[in-house]
Amino acid sequence: MTVHPPVVDHCDELQDALRAFRAHAHVTQRWGERLAAALGGGGRLLAAGNGGSAAQAQHLTAEIVGRYRDDRPPFSAIALHADTSSTTAIANDYGVDEVFARQVRAHGREGDVLMLLSTSGASANLLSAADAARAAGVRVWALTGCAPNPLMAGSDESLCVDAASTATVQEIHLVAVHMICAAFDAALERGVSGNGRRTAR
DSSP states (O other), X not given: OOOOHHHHHHHHHHHHHHHHHGGGHHHHHHHHHHHHHHHHTTOOEEXXXXXXXXXXXXXXXXXXXXXXXXXXXXXXXXXXXXXXXXXXXXHHHHOGGGTTHHHHHHHOOTTOEEEEEESSSOOHXXXXXXXXXXXXXXXXXXXXXXXXXXXXXXXXXXXXOOOSSXXXXXXXXXXXXXXXXXXXXXXXXXXXXXXXXXXXX
16 A cells, blocks of 8 residues: 655654654643642642644543543543634623633632643634733743744743644643653652641542
């Protein structure tokens, strides 16, 4: 069977991007551990993205509320784009740039975490959400495409994927989501919350 060259090119690009991404695996480890401390101490994860990145963000919150691999207690995580009534009402009344920021101001508390996913790193509604989060004392982490970009600059920490295509960036973002979940679960298994208390299991 002959494989069409663009298919092979996509695999090659993904392989190259993944190889480069491995050098930053320690960031996903750190985020998973810090997320376990925040949520284990009663905090919340907020997540948002647009289009395919919205699906990735919702994938992350589903793993936190449900489970990644092994059974464990649920933790609070909200995909901000998933509330269609809120997002459409906010867009209608305040403009599209406010659809996530207003929800961050409603749900975010000091010590919470906001995860923003963007292949461009330039989406205005995510930049507004980052501003709202920092004002509320919410930590902002960004998964983006190539650096530098505005969202990287507007976040407390960022993990940027060096890839030419949107599809490859999104595929690496999914890898990052799963690595964060693995580190999150491992930290919970060690049993220490953000307040130094052992978490329920």
